[in-house]
Amino acid sequence: MDIKVVFGNVLRQARKEKELSQEQLAFDAELDRSYVSKLETGVYQPSISTLFAIAEVLCIRPSKMLEQVELELSKGK
DSSP states (O other), X not given: OOHHHHHHHHHHHHHHHTTOOHHHHHHHTTOOHHXXXXXXXXXXXXXXXXXXXXXXXXXXXXXXXHHHHHHHHHHTO
């Protein structure tokens, strides 16, 4: 399983749990909405600074998001 796709799924789930649109997440994290869309679809992967900005908006520790990615990747093995 592709790590970018798994991260995108984790991001989408976290965003929906906070009831945020892609547009609102992007605005609050000072990102472009199309960039958030490409993160969620696995086209792009975030830099460390972007991961921290997104996590802050979602009120999640960046390490928690990465832990979820790791867990999902281990399920796919």
